[in-house]
Amino acid sequence: MSKAIFYHAGCPVCVSAEKGLAYALDPNKYEVETVHLGEQKERLREAEAAGVNSVPALVMDGQTFHINFGASLDDLR
Numbered sequence: 889m890s891k892a893i894f895y896h897a898g899c900p901v902c903v904s905a906e907k908g909l910a911y912a913l914d915p916n917k918y919e920v921e922t923v924h925l926g927e928q929k930e931r932l933r934e935a936e937a938a939g940v941n942s943v944p945a946l947v948m949d950g951q952t953f954h955i956n957f958g959a960s961l962d963d964l965r
Contacts, residue, residue, distance in 0.1 A: 892918045892948035895935045897926045901958035905944040909955060918948065925964050936961055 894910040896902030910920050923931050925943060935945070939952035942960045946953045 889916075890918050890949055892920045892946060893938070894920060894922045894944065894946050895925055895931075895940050896922070896944045897959045897964055898924055899943075899958040901956050902944040905955045905958075909946060913948075925961070929964065932961060932964060 892910070892913055894906055896906055906922060910922060913920055923935070925932055925935060935943075935947075938947045940947065940954075940961060942954055943958050943964070944955045946955060
């Protein structure tokens with residue numbers, strides 16, 4: 889099973905993307921972890937190292953997918 893990490897900031901764009909995309913992944917193939925960067929600022933470096941520039945973003949199989957635009961990581965610092 890692969891791990892997918894959904895990074896977000898809790899904004900309406902992020903919540904919509906989480907409901908529409910993160911929960912749509914096949915649970916038999918992906919273990920999905922949701923990280924609220926507004927509340928878990930200690931994980932900002934991790935997100936940045938994974939290639940996240942803005943949220944919402946989904947990181948899976950070593951690739952980062954930016955979904956719409958809610959906030960930049962700089963806005964969350």
